[in-house]
Amino acid sequence: MRTDTLTRITVLSLLTVISLTVKVLGQSAVRPAHVGIVYPLSTNGTQAAEYTNRFSLHVIAGVSKGEMGAAISGISNIVKGSATGATLAGFSNHIGLLSHGASISGFMNMVRQTSHGVMVTGFLNQAGEMQHGYQVAGFANIARKSDGTSGQISGFMNHTDSASVAVTGFLNSHRSAKVQVGGFLNLAKDANIQVAGFMNVAKKVKGVQVAGLLNIADSSDYSIALINIVKHGEKQISLSIDETSNAILSFKSGGRVLYGIVGVGYNFRNDSATRYAFQGGIGAHLYVSSHFRINMEATNTTNTDFHKVVFNKSTFGVYPAYRFGNNIEVFAGPTFNEVHTKDGVGEDLAPYYIWSKHRRNDKFNGVYVGGVAGVQVRL
Structure with missing residues (x-):
């Protein structure tokens, strides 16, 4: 009799322990898995927003308090709190805080607070703040603030407070x-x-x-x-003439070292085919003293009659320059030139060639040494 009573008490005690264990596990804030179709048709039911999951899989859309592993949905993931790991959706991810994870979707990723991870989407990424993270989007990346260590890559637009690398x-x-x-x-x-x-x-x-x-x-x-x-840079109007009788009026503008060149001109050889000239290029200032410097320029000059381009000259020149007062500078120096023309037009503009070659279709290439002299006025 005593044995039967003791056995009954033991069995009841075990059942009580098991029941309490199941109840406690059922009330735990972390669930090992969350599987469903769309809220609330899932294993977490109407209480899905109260649980954090280690793994989630939904046919249409899933809702949760947080994600600690992979969350996969056919259309959307909605994470009220923090997501760590990979959040994958066919259309969009909506996350409160992305922490050391990746949010990948077909159309849009939205992080309401801070993104510490990678956001990749087909159209738009938007975050409140980025810290040590990256945004990659087919159209646009937007973040209200950033710590300056984050990057953005998009097809159309990037915008945030501070970025390390931005490509668009x-x-x-x-x-x-x-x-x-x-x-x-x-x-x-x-x-x-x-x-x-x-x-x-x-x-x-x-x-x-x-x-x-x-x-x-x-x-x-x-x-x-x-x-x-x-x-706080330098702007100049320059008038120069070279060995081909091209007189060029150009605008030179830039900073203390590098500057750009854009100019128009006229050729005084009176050959109608090469009468008008256009020039573009870049230059660099090498300072020797307060009034003396060396200007190095790489330019391309095209002579044309406006019907077709007939004469192209690529030039590298080194021009010692002396400034009178604060605004007027005279310069002159040698140039190294490569010429490309067709049908023999403009070949005689160069004084001589140290190398030349006629190619098929009446094309001509030549190399020669020339010179440029001019004056320029600082604006």
């Missing part, structure tokens, strides 16, 4: 950036390097500005574009 097909817009590479336009208050297909705009540039047409800055010593409007 059209527009970069930042308060400060170490490297901006834009297909069309870069905007920044402070930048180390700016490279744009059309134009760069900044206040202070510590490194190099490279643009297809125009650079604008308060201070930039190394500006490479046809036109450089640098507040």
